[in-house]
Amino acid sequence: MSHSFLSNKTSLALLTDFYQLTMSYGYWKAGFDRKEAVFHLFFRTLPFDGGYAIAAGLQSVIEYLENFRFDESDLAYLASLKSYSGKQLFSDEFFDYLAKMKFSCTVDAVLEGTPVFPYEPLLRIRGPLIQCQILESPLLNLINFPSLIATKASRICLAAKGDPVLEFGLRRAQGIDGALTASRASYIGGCDSTSNILAGKLYGIPVKGTHSHSWVMVFDDELEAFKTFGKYLPENTVFLVDTYNTLNGVEKAIEAAKELRKQGYRFLGIRLDSGDLAELSIKSRALMDEAGFQDAAIVASNELDETIISELKRQGAKIAVWGVGTNLVTAKDQPAFDGVYKISAVRDPKGPWKYKLKLSEQMKKVSNPGILQVKRFSANGIYVGDAIYDIQSKMDQDVSIVDPFDATLEHHFSKELESEDLLQPIFKKGQLVYQLPSLLEIKERTAFLLKKLPNGVKRFLNPHKYVVGLEKSLYNIKIKLIKDIRANMAQDYTVPENET
Amino acid sequence: MSHSFLSNKTSLALLTDFYQLTMSYGYWKAGFDRKEAVFHLFFRTLPFDGGYAIAAGLQSVIEYLENFRFDESDLAYLASLKSYSGKQLFSDEFFDYLAKMKFSCTVDAVLEGTPVFPYEPLLRIRGPLIQCQILESPLLNLINFPSLIATKASRICLAAKGDPVLEFGLRRAQGIDGALTASRASYIGGCDSTSNILAGKLYGIPVKGTHSHSWVMVFDDELEAFKTFGKYLPENTVFLVDTYNTLNGVEKAIEAAKELRKQGYRFLGIRLDSGDLAELSIKSRALMDEAGFQDAAIVASNELDETIISELKRQGAKIAVWGVGTNLVTAKDQPAFDGVYKISAVRDPKGPWKYKLKLSEQMKKVSNPGILQVKRFSANGIYVGDAIYDIQSKMDQDVSIVDPFDATLEHHFSKELESEDLLQPIFKKGQLVYQLPSLLEIKERTAFLLKKLPNGVKRFLNPHKYVVGLEKSLYNIKIKLIKDIRANMAQDYTVPENET
Incomplete structure (x- = not known):
């Protein structure tokens, strides 16, 4: 399926820098249009x-x-532009030329x-x-950003050495399209899935996610929150364990997971979203293994990028799935491709x-x-x-x-x-x-x-x-x-x- | 006029993180919808x-x-999502609930x-x-980025101490919407105008711009390029002078400006886009003043931000208008608002x-x-x-x-x-x-x-x-x-x- 903004048939001919039009007018007046x-x-x-x-x-x-193509509203807008003395900047004949441009x-x-x-x-x-x-400005806009993000994603995925990487940058992305384009480019660059459902719908990227802190906070008790989630989404359960105290949360997750197991469901894993991810993942892994959940994965998130992932791997972190957001979708350390x-x-x-x-x-x-x-x-x-x-x-x-x-x-x-x-x-x-x-x-x-x-x-x-x-x-x-x-x-x- | 992407009546209900939907499903199943x-x-x-x-x-x-609102295509997409065992993740009754959600x-x-x-x-x-x-994810997306850019713009405009600031970040912005939203937020934060014509059309922001290097390069000779531009856009002429050699370019701009003056037009100024902007602006100012063009402005661009503008001012740069692009529209030094x-x-x-x-x-x-x-x-x-x-x-x-x-x-x-x-x-x-x-x-x-x-x-x-x-x-x-x-x-x- 195609890009939501580009396929809605709205004219985007004016998505360009004004000087492209003034130059074009000059070229046209000078007979350079041929x-x-x-x-x-x-x-x-x-x-x-x-x-x-x-x-x-x-x-x-x-x-x-x-x-x-230039549509009527584009030309009407251009006709409204005035020079310093109040004259219409471009001639009506030029608008005829633009209207016919193919x-x-x-x-x-x-x-x-x-x-x-x-x-x-x-x-x-x-x-x-x-x-x-x-076309200079739109082409640059449409190539620069996705190339930046595909590059960043490929670096992050190289650091993850084959572990799945989930992109979830929507909330801090630079605009709606900044999020969607980043999801698509991240997928090209190696990410496995996105949290952005619209990117899933538009581009067919697998979507992933289970719950956030607010799910836990709505309940009076963390264990009750986990059990309830497991009850209604038994085949899509990754518990976020750090709402109050991470290792305490892991123990409650394991308790809820045992109920899932009794009912014949697989416990997919837990997510760590704060603290020392190396240490917490090693301790969580041990707790989960001890309870017989060797197959349950530890998902980690929190300001990850290729440097931090490499470092966590070097420290022996027991992380199997990496969630990356802001640092990927804004390419935070260098947010523009030149x-x-x-x-x-x-x-x-x-x-x-x-x-x-x-x-x-x-x-x-x-x-x-x-x-x-x-x-x-x-x-x-x-x-x-x-x-x-x-x-x-x-x-x-x-x-x-x-x-x-x-x-x-x-x-x-x-x-x-x-x-x-x-x-x-x-x-x-x-x-x-x-x-x-x-x-x-x-x-x-x-x-x-x-x-x-x-x-x-x-x-x-x-x-x-x-x-x-x-x-x-x-x-x-x-x-x-x-x-x-x-x-x-x-x-x-x-x-x-x-x-x- | 309203925002192009948000006003096209396309459903954007799926512009959210997948876990918002899994949680919502859990809330709904648990009777928490009330x-x-x-x-x-x-x-x-x-x-x-x-x-x-x-x-x-x-x-x-x-x-x-x-x-x-959730439209039919949204619900059809959600119905296509499966759990690990291949079951539909959400129930059809939940889709009825979403369809009726107001x-x-x-x-x-x-x-x-x-x-x-x-x-x-x-x-x-x-x-x-x-x-x-x-609504968590879309609200964050829609507030974080414009707040970031409005803040950046206000800093840049403070550094410019009342000089006009032109935003022209389209080409390096993070997506189409990254550009448009940045233009609007930059205007709120203090910028005077944008180069993005679509932002002008959609939001009523004044658009500015004259010509780029390619205009000059199309001609066999820089002077001829300037004269031709002046001839056809006599009331919107700022010459870009650094295609070949900046000060040489300034002299040619002055020559072309004299023709404009003879015909009764105002010479608006020149733009410097490379080199030592402090030194070049001081020398260019002297050349222009000498030729009687005290009113013509020097516009400067090239990787400007609040720090560089402050520093150029401290060095006595004779710059009257500041063009800022990438560093503003991507908030390059910190591209995400937290x-x-x-x-x-x-x-x-x-x-x-x-x-x-x-x-x-x-x-x-x-x-x-x-x-x-x-x-x-x-x-x-x-x-x-x-x-x-x-x-x-x-x-x-x-x-x-x-x-x-x-x-x-x-x-x-x-x-x-x-x-x-x-x-x-x-x-x-x-x-x-x-x-x-x-x-x-x-x-x-x-x-x-x-x-x-x-x-x-x-x-x-x-x-x-x-x-x-x-x-x-x-x-x-x-x-x-x-x-x-x-x-x-x-x-x-x-x-x-x-x-x-």
């Missing part, structure tokens, strides 16, 4: 000081683009769940300049492509020119490195790449290596040519691809740097362009033949 | 190491509650834009236990209230019992302190409060002081009794109330701690209850008379 452009969406730094990121958000992008770009994207690295395009969009421009969207080529109708880059005093902020693709090389099923290349480059031979920040650092990939292109066709001139896999398929593919990443890259502390570089001819174009701009000679590189 | 409860939503720690927070989100809460709680809330402090209820909800329970929702009283139909609290080994996590209200005292128009009190307490005399974490710390408020109750009636038995002010009214009220907060409380570094305590008789009930529970005597405090 120009074609190429933009790439990429990020510059890996979140969480990690060694990789996981791309996500493509489903929302597809739904957004399929429904992209999404017609060609979009290639890295599929959801793919491990990705800085400067690799996650999305390449090519088409009418104005459409590409307007994706950007940059123009890299422009041309007049039928003219040659002019490759473009944005200069900066920081080399890290200089964008890459061209029409880009990423080739990922593998040896024995393990990824060895990626080449960012221009689609006009010859890639059927050995490939040399250059580190964009250190020209002395080159890598060579033999043409004998296995390789695959990461960007896949999604839309061709506005027509969807890609069939979305199910969410479960995306999740399984993510787990499969993560196994192909070298272990060092997945380490939390000082991860190994995965090799990514610019294919040498692209690197040379970039350097030439930088020098030309600095020398004020030209501000683009015109592709010799109109090849693409 | 029990009445009181829950409070409050937070425990101030975000950003600050001295205050700003309450926000009430509008969304109202829209959510007005549309609260929101009938009484809700009191602190109005949007009010400065608030730890442990003060932002929301008090009283009504059928099951409804109160189900609001919680706790039951504090329960009763059988017509029975006496039983006051409840949740114990914890940490006193900070022990909840407050009762049916609470907050009285805020002022002297000479400045707030002096707040008393959290039970509504059965006598408040028409001098009031003593106790610091809940330090019994030796008492404060006394004379009955001669001005005072006001913070919680205002919003719903009475499900009927809306409150008329939402306009967003602009909320924003203006916020600014007005912030002026009443002592300056020390608004300081960023080691802010003064605003006085909040439990009214003495409430404090005594709480202590008695803690002792009773620890002694295993009772787990509630029964209110002597059925007063409320």
Whole structure:
């Protein structure tokens, strides 16, 4: 089932930054509406000081683009906007143009769940300049956040070493959609279930949960609370034991569990939500084992993240299921993915492509020119490195790449290596040519691809740097362009033949 | 205009944690559906190491509650959920109960834009236990995030000392709603405008923006880019000058601005988006002044927050307008507001209230019992302190409060002081009794109330701690209850008379 907000057919064309519209108006007035452009969406730094990121958000992008249109209320709103002197900012003819606009770009994207690295395009969009421009803000919004959360989830699940991880961040998520999108991205990244029922309904994610402190507090007595819960939900019983005193609570949970057992039901376990989780889990485990409940699980929650889970495991905590909320769904230690969207080529109708880059005093902020693709090389099923290349480059031979920040650092990939292109066709001139896999398929593919990443890259502390570089001819174009701009000679590189 | 996602009449009843439904089912099976409860939503720690927070989100809460209902698709989804043995988890009779459920709680809330402090209820909800329970997760989601962002925005605007602040966080916000809700909360907190056009359309927030780097890069030449922009949007021109070289860009902007001036238009200014903003703004200011553009503003952006803005001001930066994005809309340094929702009283139909609290080994996590209200005292128009009190307490005399974490710390408020109750009636038995002010009214009220907060409380570094305590008789009930529970005597405090 599709995304609640994107599928309700409300126009979301105005979900963009105002400057996209002022620029579009300028382009249109200047007769640039027939120009074609190429933009790439990429990020510059890996979140969480990690060694990789996981791309996500493509489903929302597809739904957004399929429904992209300006409706009457959008245009009426735009017509209400005035300049400082009180004049209507945009002309009525421009509104006619917007009303008739039909999404017609060609979009290639890295599929959801793919491990990705800085400067690799996650999305390449090519088409009418104005459409590409307007789409900058929504595309960034729809890719940045899910990629952030899928990455965080994959780290947390790696720390849990195969134990189930339950996402329950709804209450502290950044908005309704912040919660739903996080549930979906967390599932892609490796979580097993969510507490958010709407995410279950919309996306088919398994939902989990039993009771909170308030259940216990409504009763006069904790034991009575447990027994009553067991009575009415005998096949979905995990007792939360820390409302008053944790180990006391565990004993009462065991007493209630014995009644469940008498009636032939399985006691699923207890949840710890405060205190020293290592110590309490070990003591609780002992109490439960002693009472013959070896199969009952200990679920733990309380501000968990990959660091705390790793540490609890190191301390021998007897925790079998991990509940993670705030730290996952807001990616608390780094709540924004730094994706950007940059123009890299422009041309007049039928003219040659002019490759473009944005200069900066920081080399890290200089964008890459061209029409880009990423080739990922593998040896024995393990990824060895990626080449960012221009689609006009010859890639059927050995490939040399250059580190964009250190020209002395080159890598060579033999043409004998296995390789695959990461960007896949999604839309061709506005027509969807890609069939979305199910969410479960995306999740399984993510787990499969993560196994192909070298272990060092997945380490939390000082991860190994995965090799990514610019294919040498692209690197040379970039350097030439930088020098030309600095020398004020030209501000683009015109592709010799109109090849693409 | 109302919130896009909440007003589309889609049922959002399942936007809750699964355990709310399992508990509700247990309550219903146990015959507790006629029990009445009181829950409070409050937070425990101030975000950003600050001295205050700003309450926000009430509008969304109202829209959510007005549309609260389980529709057929919700119930069909719930019916699809199975226990471990494959049985339907909830009974069909329960679905009939949910289908007929009509929101009938009484809700009191602190109005949007009010400065608030730890442990003060932002929301008090009283009504059928099951409804109160189900609403926990959505209420937290709808209050936590906007309160976080309104607080962050107010800090950023305080740092800007009256300079306009533009919010443009859409691209890195946590989801679509993360962006929209942040735009609205930022406006409440003091921002002047947003870049998000949809937020402009939905909420009436002024939208701002002119052009980005891509505008410049589409042209062969930066000067030509500026001139063309000025030609077609002569009354909305702020040139972004750092595409290639900032000061070089400023000179070209000035050249283009001279053309604008010749044609009788005002040159609004330039935007700096990278580099040393202090130094570049001072040099740019000098260049612009020299060319006679003393009225043109310097807008700055690039990872700004209250700390960087304060520091830039200290360095004498000549920045007149501040653009803030990621750090504001994700509250990057602390992306979650720690609001919680706790039951504090329960009763059988017509029975006496039983006051409840949740114990914890940490006193900070022990909840407050009762049916609470907050009285805020002022002297000479400045707030002096707040008393959290039970509504059965006598408040028409001098009031003593106790610091809940330090019994030796008492404060006394004379009955001669001005005072006001913070919680205002919003719903009475499900009927809306409150008329939402306009967003602009909320924003203006916020600014007005912030002026009443002592300056020390608004300081960023080691802010003064605003006085909040439990009214003495409430404090005594709480202590008695803690002792009773620890002694295993009772787990509630029964209110002597059925007063409320």
